[in-house]
Each structure stands twice: as C-alpha cells, then as structure tokens.
Amino acid sequence: MCSTVRLLVLLSIIGCVELITVSTPHKYVNVTTGQNVVLPCTFVTSADTKNLNIQWDFVPSSSITQQVYYYQSGSVIIPEPYKSRFQPPSSPGTTKNASIIIRDMQSSDAGVYTCQVHNLPDVEGKSEVDIIVHVFEAPSTPYCSVHGDVESGHLVTLICHSERGSPTPTYTWTRLDQAKTRRPVLGRTTITGIMEIRNISQFEFGEYQCNASNVAGISTCTIELNHDVGDGVIAGAVIGALLGCVLIVLVVWFIAHTVKKHKYKAIKASEGNEMKRSSHRAPEASDRVTMATTAGNLHAEGDDPQA
Numbered sequence: 001m002c003s004t005v006r007l008l009v010l011l012s013i014i015g016c017v018e019l020i021t022v023s024t025p026h027k028y029v030n031v032t033t034g035q036n037v038v039l040p041c042t043f044v045t046s047a048d049t050k051n052l053n054i055q056w057d058f059v060p061s062s063s064i065t066q067q068v069y070y071y072q073s074g075s076v077i078i079p080e081p082y083k084s085r086f087q088p089p090s091s092p093g094t095t096k097n098a099s100i101i102i103r104d105m106q107s108s109d110a111g112v113y114t115c116q117v118h119n120l121p122d123v124e125g126k127s128e129v130d131i132i133v134h135v136f137e138a139p140s141t142p143y144c145s146v147h148g149d150v151e152s153g154h155l156v157t158l159i160c161h162s163e164r165g166s167p168t169p170t171y172t173w174t175r176l177d178q179a180k181t182r183r184p185v186l187g188r189t190t191i192t193g194i195m196e197i198r199n200i201s202q203f204e205f206g207e208y209q210c211n212a213s214n215v216a217g218i219s220t221c222t223i224e225l226n227h228d229v230g231d232g233v234i235a236g237a238v239i240g241a242l243l244g245c246v247l248i249v250l251v252v253w254f255i256a257h258t259v260k261k262h263k264y265k266a267i268k269a270s271e272g273n274e275m276k277r278s279s280h281r282a283p284e285a286s287d288r289v290t291m292a293t294t295a296g297n298l299h300a301e302g303d304d305p306q307a
Contacts, residue, residue: 039056054116141221167214177206
C-alpha cells in the first residue's frame with residue numbers, strides 16, 4: 001500500500017513536468033552561391049505560446065557568434081546585415097515552425113546555424129538544434145601558364161589555377177586535336193593543377209585544356225604548346241625591325257634626292273635666265289656703237305668742203 005502511494009506521487013510529479021522538443025529534418029544543408037537556403041526548425045510544446053522565444057545564431061568558421069533572428073512574444077529583431085535578405089517564420093506560435101529563409105547565399109555565410117526555442121513554463125527537454133551549412137561556389141576561370149623551354153627533350157610544366165571555388169577545385173589536363181576533341185594526354189596530372197611533361201617531343205606539341213571542377217560547376221582554360229611559337233615571334237620581330245630600318249633609309253634617300261633635284265633645276269633655270277639677259281644686252285651695245293660711228297663719219301664729211 002505504501003509503495004503504491006509512492007508510485008502515484010512520483011507519477012503525478014512527472015506528469016506535472018512539461019517538456020519542449022526542438023528538431024530539424026536536415027543536419028547538413030548544401031547550397032550554391034547566389035541561391036536561397038531554407039533552414040528548417042520545428043518544435044513541440046504543451047504550454048501556451050504567449051511567452052514563446054525563438055533565436056537563431058550563426059557561427060562562421062573564422063569568427064564569433066552572430067545573432068541572425070530574435071523573436072519574443074510577437075516582437076521581431078533582425079540585425080542589419082540580414083534585413084534585406086532574410087525571411088522570418090510566419091506565426092511561429094501557431095504553426096510551431098521556426099524555420100527561416102536566407103536569400104543570396106555567399107561563401108561567407110557558410111558555418112553553423114543554431115535554432116533555439118524557449119516557451120515558459122516548458123524549461124526542460126531539447127531546446128535547440130544545430131544545422132551545418134555548406135556554401136558551394138563554382139571555380140572561377142582558371143589561369144593557364146607554361147614553364148620551361150618548349151623544345152624537344154626538355155622538361156615542360158603546365159600550371160592551372162582558379163582563384164575562387166568551394167570546395168577546392170580539382171584540375172584535369174587534356175590535349176585537344178585539330179577537331180577540338182579530347183584525347184588522352186601524355187604526362188602527369190595532379191589535383192593541384194600542375195602537370196609535368198618530361199623529355200617532351202614534337203608529338204606532344206599542340207593545344208591543351210585544363211578543366212577546374214567541383215560539385216558546383218566547371219571552368220576551363222586552354223594554352224598552346226608549340227616550340228615554333230617563341231622562335232617565330234623573335235624572327236618576326238627581327239624581320240620587322242630590319243624592314244622598318246630599310247623603309248626609313250629609302251624615305252630619307254627619296255627626300256634628299258628630290259630636294260637635290262629641285263635645287264639643280266633651280267640653278268639651271270637661273271643660269272638660263274642670266275644667259276638670256278646677257279644676249280639681249282650685247283646687240284643693244286653694238287647698235288649704239290654703229291650709230292655713233294656713222295654719225296661721226298657724216299660729221300667729218302661735212303667739214304671737208306669748208307676746208
């Protein structure tokens with residue numbers, strides 16, 4: 001009888017204890033940059049929700065805890081960094097749903113989000129859950145480069161690297177034929193994007209393509225591997241410089257020759273004019289001498305009879 005009474009008292013005490021249970025169907029959530037994410041959080045409580053309190057916190061990988069959302073008896077607080085891209089739960093006291101939506105997710109939004117729900121007098125039970133959010137970003141356009149002497153028998157290193165990408169991109173090198181179709185590449189491929197071709201031969205020259213990829217997408221870059229490229233550029237530069245010098249010399253010679261020719265013509269024209277003027281003056285002088293002589297003779301003949 002005594003033990004039965006004790007059991008009834010214990011059951012009554014346990015029955016008076018009210019519990020709250022917070023849960024989420026997804027412990028991990030993956031999202032791509034620029035997309036919206038739904039962070040699900042629901043709760044069960046037996047008490048009235050007039051004192052309901054909901055709080056969302058965010059802990060990034062390299063920072064302290066940040067408050068994302070706070071709800072207290074119908075009043076809502078959303079910090080400034082999230083106001084423009086945050087959608088709070090609708091009527092959480094009625095729906096028992098504390099899920100939130102964050103728009104335009106970025107790499108900096110990756111981390112742990114915590115949903116906490118308190119509803120007095122429910123003070124016992126599981127009052128919070130954590131959701132780990134991964135924000136994936138497609139690789140940025142990789143940069144391709146060649147290191148080493150691109151000549152037969154030498155070591156040539158091809159490097160491919162993307163500045164951005166989450167998770168870290170993996171790199172694959174392929175060689176393209178004239179039809180731009182992929183075919184097996186001779187060399188060593190690593191996930192770091194570095195490929196070495198030892199003792200390169202002319203059969204390995206051509207166009208190479210690097211693919212940087214992760215779960216969010218893929219980006220590519222191409223590079224030409226040809227020993228004739230460097231020699232051709234140098235030879236072209238030398239030939240161009242020589243042709244330029246020859247052209248300058250021809251232009252200078254043509255100008256000097258033209259100027260000299262014009263001067264020669266001017267001198268000849270001046271001499272011709274001078275000779276013409278001299279030839280005109282000579283007949284006039286001879287005419288004056290003849291006339292003077294004739295007049296003198298006539299004067300002398302007039303004086304002789306008087307003598």
